[in-house]
Amino acid sequence: MSKTIIISNRLPLQISIKKGKLNVTPSVGGLATGLKSFHRDGDSVWIGWSGLTAEELPENLINEVTQKAKDEACIAINFTEKEIEGFYYGFSNRSIWPLFHYFMEFTEWESWHWETYKRVNQKYADAILKNYKDGDKIWIHDYQLLLVPNMVREQAPNATIGFFNHIPFPSYEVFRTMPWREEILKGLLGADLIGFHTYDYERHFLSSVSRILRHQVNFNEVSLPERMVKVDSFPMGIDYNKFEQAAQDHFENSLENQSDLQRRLDHHRKGAPGAKLILSIDRLDYTKGIAHRIRAFEYFLEKYPQYIEKIRLVMLAVPSRSEVPQYQLLKKEIDALVGRINGKFATVSWTPIWYFYRSMPFNNLIDLYASCDIALLTPIRDGMNLVAKEYIASRKDQTGVLILSEMTGAAQEMNEALLINPNNFEQIADAINQAIEMPEEEQIKRNKTLQKRLKRYDVEKWANDFMKSLTKTQETRQSNKAI
Numbered sequence: 366m367s368k369t370i371i372i373s374n375r376l377p378l379q380i381s382i383k384k385g386k387l388n389v390t391p392s393v394g395g396l397a398t399g400l401k402s403f404h405r406d407g408d409s410v411w412i413g414w415s416g417l418t419a420e421e422l423p424e425n426l427i428n429e430v431t432q433k434a435k436d437e438a439c440i441a442i443n444f445t446e447k448e449i450e451g452f453y454y455g456f457s458n459r460s461i462w463p464l465f466h467y468f469m470e471f472t473e474w475e476s477w478h479w480e481t482y483k484r485v486n487q488k489y490a491d492a493i494l495k496n497y498k499d500g501d502k503i504w505i506h507d508y509q510l511l512l513v514p515n516m517v518r519e520q521a522p523n524a525t526i527g528f529f530n531h532i533p534f535p536s537y538e539v540f541r542t543m544p545w546r547e548e549i550l551k552g553l554l555g556a557d558l559i560g561f562h563t564y565d566y567e568r569h570f571l572s573s574v575s576r577i578l579r580h581q582v583n584f585n586e587v588s589l590p591e592r593m594v595k596v597d598s599f600p601m602g603i604d605y606n607k608f609e610q611a612a613q614d615h616f617e618n619s620l621e622n623q624s625d626l627q628r629r630l631d632h633h634r635k636g637a638p639g640a641k642l643i644l645s646i647d648r649l650d651y652t653k654g655i656a657h658r659i660r661a662f663e664y665f666l667e668k669y670p671q672y673i674e675k676i677r678l679v680m681l682a683v684p685s686r687s688e689v690p691q692y693q694l695l696k697k698e699i700d701a702l703v704g705r706i707n708g709k710f711a712t713v714s715w716t717p718i719w720y721f722y723r724s725m726p727f728n729n730l731i732d733l734y735a736s737c738d739i740a741l742l743t744p745i746r747d748g749m750n751l752v753a754k755e756y757i758a759s760r761k762d763q764t765g766v767l768i769l770s771e772m773t774g775a776a777q778e779m780n781e782a783l784l785i786n787p788n789n790f791e792q793i794a795d796a797i798n799q800a801i802e803m804p805e806e807e808q809i810k811r812n813k814t815l816q817k818r819l820k821r822y823d824v825e826k827w828a829n830d831f832m833k834s835l836t837k838t839q840e841t842r843q844s845n846k847a848i
């Protein structure tokens with residue numbers, strides 16, 4: 366029977382070693398959380414990095430790692446420390462990630478990072494080929510694996526290969542600064558179908574293909590001498606039912622079963638008449654505009670002092686890529702900003718910001734989504750932003766206001782949110798005020814529309830649309846061959 370081979374750098378499970386024992390936790394990040402349900406419900410195998418380096422993994426635990434991955438229909442690959450340094454902390458996260466998010470001042474071009482990126486991409490391609498049988502579909506994910514489609518194509522010319530990019534694709538003017546731009550584009554064009562979250566990313570990619578490689582582009586197809594490559598946009602959805610159900614369970618939870626976090630959240634809301642909670646959740650990443658958000662919140666407290674002691678920003682940041690210097694600097698900046706603002710505005714009974722720097726279990730995420738009156742998400746650039754969708758899906762009574770940066774892919778589908786420019790603190794402060802004052806009927810009206818849309822375009826539909834389109838490209842190829 367044919368299957369789908371999913372391949373991404375990060376598996377949906379993260380394996381680490383604690384006191385000599387394996388510790389398995391779910392991965393954080395839109396790719397893993399979103400794709401998980403497609404993987405769970407379908408006939409697929411998922412190949413990716415275990416999260417461990419070969420040096421960290423003692424020989425007696427190798428089989429156990431393989432088994433833990435196998436239990437989840439995954440195949441775990443381990444890389445050496447040097448490979449992770451050059452491929453993951455290097456080219457993926459110091460070159461492509463900043464460039465594709467328009468942080469050109471953060472990009473580094475080290476040729477050994479690039480060489481390692483190529484080598485590790487080849488390892489991934491080899492892992493696919495080892496598990497590939499005729500008739501299987503191959504679905505490659507994200508910016509860490511841009512060369513894999515063509516590496517597989519070279520060994521399996523007839524394979525059906527899809528690629529989905531979970532981050533923005535920058536405009537040609539930005540992309541062309543990449544020293545190895547031809548290789549990257551040729552790598553991607555090994556796929557039959559290349560998907561992006563938005564039409565703009567698709568357009569930017571096609572423009573780079575036609576201007577750098579000089580291939581003919583007709584509407585959304587690239588003509589290669591030997592075959593066509595289709596390029597399209599597929600905005601990723603969430604597992605809507607999971608969040609809806611979790612919010613329902615949360616609502617039905619008895620008082621004794623409430624988490625400590627929930628009790629603290631309730632305590633704040635009952636503390637003062639009209640007290641409100643603002644939520645933000647992201648990985649600690651410079652693209653997420655966390656420092657902008659804190660500064661805008663400070664400006665809000667100055668402009669609208671009547672909310673002092675009534676409003677609290679609950680800010681959850683998950684540690685991410687902590688070996689990359691920009692992330693370390695950002696951590697220091699956020700720590701200092703939170704300290705400064707709490708010091709500046711706090712009273713004996715109130716602190717304006719609650720800051721958590723850690724991952725949280727799913728039920729605590731739901732506590733936050735369900736209890737916070739406002740979600741304030743201010744990325745400077747974000748391919749999609751699933752947190753925005755998860756917040757809306759978890760609003761069981763349909764109240765709540767989403768304030769969302771225009772620079773996210775999600776903003777294109779969520780017009781009913783209060784859309785802001787993350788660089789405009791005046792606008793953010795006014796949006797917070799508008800959110801606090803928004804009548805419940807208006808909140809419900811906006812969220813009803815959003816929920817309907819998110820339910821219809823959920824992650825299952827996203828994956829099915831992509832897969833259907835991929836199958837079609839293959840059928841077209843077969844029929845062209847027959848002619």
Ligand code: ADP
Pocket residue numbers: 393394395396398399646647648681682683723724725726727730749750751752753755
């Ligand atoms: P990105 O993919 O850039 O990290 P997204 O907003 O698209 O951003 O996806 C983040 C995902 O990670 C969401 O599904 C969210 O539920 C999950 N997540 C974010 N923060 C946490 C946290 N502190 N603990 C657990 N999961 C989290």
Ligand code: G6P
Pocket residue numbers: 375393394395396397507508531532685686
């Ligand atoms: C984003 C990327 C994913 C990545 C995730 C977490 O969602 O698109 O590819 O897995 O961030 O980042 P990490 O570096 O921890 O895998």
